Amino acid sequence: MNPIAWSGGEWSVMANVFYGRDESFYGDEGAIAAPATALGESALTLVRASGRSCLDLLAGCFSRPRALREAAGNSVVYGWIQDEGKRVDEVLVSVYRAPKSYTGEDGADICCHGGLAAVRAVLQSLYKHGFRPALRGEFTFRAFLNGKIDLTRAEAVMEIVAAKSDTGRGRAVMRLSGVLEREIRQINSLLLDALTETELLLDYSELDGVAAEDEALPGRASVEEALARLNRLQHSYRAEKLYRDGALAVLAGKPNAGKSSLFNLLLREERSITSEIPGTTRDWIDGWISLEGIPIRLADTAGLREPGDALEKLGVERSFDLLDEADLVLLVFDGATDGADALSVAEDFILKRKDVPVLPVWNKADLAALPENAAGLFCAVSAKTGAGLSILYERIAKALEKTAGALMPEAGRAAPGSERQKTLIDDAAAAAAAALAAHDEGLPSDLVAPSLREAVNSLGEITGEVSNADILEAMFSRFCVGK
Template sequence: MNTTIAAISTAMSASGIGIVRISGEHSVDVIKKIYRSKNGKKQLDQVPSHTIHYGYIYDEEEMIDEVLVMVMRAPRTYTGEDTVEIDCHGGVCAMRRVLDTVLKHGAKTAEPGEFTKRAFLNGKLDLSQAEAVIDVINSKNEFALKSSMSQLKGSVKREIEKIRSSLIYHIAYIESALDDPEHISIDGYGEKLKMTTTQEKEKIYRLLSTVREGKMIREGIQTVILGKPNAGKSSLLNLLIGENKAIVTDIAGTTRDVLEECITLSGISLKIIDTAGIRDTEDLVEQIGVDKAKEMGKEADLILYVVDSSVPLDENDEKIIEMMEGKQAIVLLNKTDLESVVEEEELKVKTGHFVLPISAKEETGIQDLVEKIKEMFFDGNITFNDEVYITNVRQKEALEEAYHSLELVEQSISMGMPEDFFSIDLMNAYEALGRILGESVGEDLVNEIFSKFCTGK
């Protein structure tokens, strides 16, 4: 924290502009040594904060690049420290030369995530917001970006702080009463506390109930395409991803291995998995593919069951329908451009799932499929005005620990245990929730979290 760090904060590729970021107590001292204005008069240690200056970066007497330099004084910066950003030309060589010059004149190379780590340690962000930064960078779709931005603005922090505020009030009251029983009575306090624990448990439960949706928003819905050979599974995959990734032939059993692709449809990410056609076969290689398809079906968030409407249902369809029991699934009645021998109503009755007529060949029904997925997984709409989505495993585990501790408080109340037992479990819940915000977390965990960041962030 006492060193001044620097790194390239933009992608290392040919681009119009590249940014070299410097943060730390001596940031302005470093830039002062290497910056010259156009007229050679301006000294950056004398300029107002949050101003931009046009000039050149020099290494001794060699001009390195033409730049814009932004000078920002602590504490109104991302890291909470004096910060300088150099906007130079975006070529890889140009950015490296500018960075090398900065390092040569007093800065040290930043570790991955060190800028955001300093923002956290300087109180500019809590840990949930810091984790949202990397989620914003890694967002794969519009909804993941909105969810991450919501957390970055403090949506998780606000919810956690409300719960902790309620818990710490009761912890303080019980501790005060135990220290001064003559003036503070806790007779019958258990019933009042039980109402609070029930309310706070409900809030935690609501947050935990968003974990599944949050995971799908962040990572995409794991979507497995199942069906008999030649039902049109690979044609559907090619249509969804917009290119011919899967081999399509009239020969049954063409697809033998699992093929995965990530796509975004109307802002929803799908991790699409094409599988071998489900049937009994003596071909060893094809049978391995069929077994893999069955395994993928068990792990799927969503099954797309493709049915060839021109071929009667048989025992293979019965096996697939069994695999769909208890799973989120959509039945796609494919090849509707051909004469149909399978009725939509018949499939609804047999599968118990929504049936959607499509034609992968004619490219029809895909938008209806997208709308149905939205309806199934997000009640037709995804909004971040009020809803908070938990997308982080670390946060989920802390919430589960807090929930369990409040259950123990309720048990202690029901069993008539002494009030200091209430205080112990309330404090455990309070501290578990605090770990979400970054309180009482070890240095190793902090380092692990920020090591996943890119170097310039």
């Protein structure tokens, strides 16, 4: 078994095999334990434990039970994990007392030695003494149940773990500190105010026989403000997604143009084979880079030409398939052989692929300068000398930001971080817009109020005030074990 991959599903399966447990008991309060750091050879590993009687159970397999039982919250206790009187590993235990812990329960972070054998032995000991293996995301699930974090913060935890770039991580940290939660709650209270006034009016009109039509939406200004803020959140998502998931940039062009050389240069690694023989690259190959905080999956492809044999044909077909998925095409020209018609070739290509931004690149600028007529559109570089590389980086980042439809929301401003949040924001915006439209049409309060209620519910689902077990389970089961 690959130790690094020993996590998530494999972890649960392994835990079940070892301890004969069934996986489906998410949501009780029992004591749970799992490794919280990646498994493999390392100096130290963190095993996290939490739940009912956590510290008493741990004391049962600890060399200094009294010290552990009496330890104050947020303190560290030194000792040995033991199994049937035998020393298993020398550890430091960080002790947490409810509610001051990540989960809101009594808990312990056991810092033991790294490596599979040590961790396995420590866990085995814990499981013999009343702990059970934690399921994916179970610690964070408990933090949510105990009111320590709302769902936007829980999702931010997952985003931080999965972040591909520093900017992506920074955006997630902002959500973890509650920026999105606050914005959603403020918008929700605007809508709630309007809903309360509308419902009050309904009650009065029933009592007094007053026609409700005149003032069918007394809190209209609040609803308008809420909608404007929801729209802002909607618009920021594409940029947010770009920083979170990254973009696919494909190097394409004629054989021998220097695509693979450029690929290696951008990746700062000799990944792709380069040679003066046209048709060197057969199958595409990719690698991740980060530009201006945007994670970019860069792909090198087979040169586009009439294929010479069946294998090359397959390679060219695959190049075209990849072009269809691209967020940006870097169309590479060969400075040594391409002449002044490069501009019309590039323009033709751009016309044919209207839905993807294309950045024409004049490579081998060390051999021939970029023709004057192409200076505006092209970016001139030399994969051999590295000249022009920083401008190419800038142009790639700019092109991708443009595709995202917007630059990042200013620092500190809330933006949704997951598809789930974005969908619910869309629902809330549509419902708020429907309430305003109903008012515009002169419909009475009892036809305006349900739309407002729908918007309030959608926003409540984002933070978790409104939730159901299926949604929660689907969400938390995507976490890693130990989180």
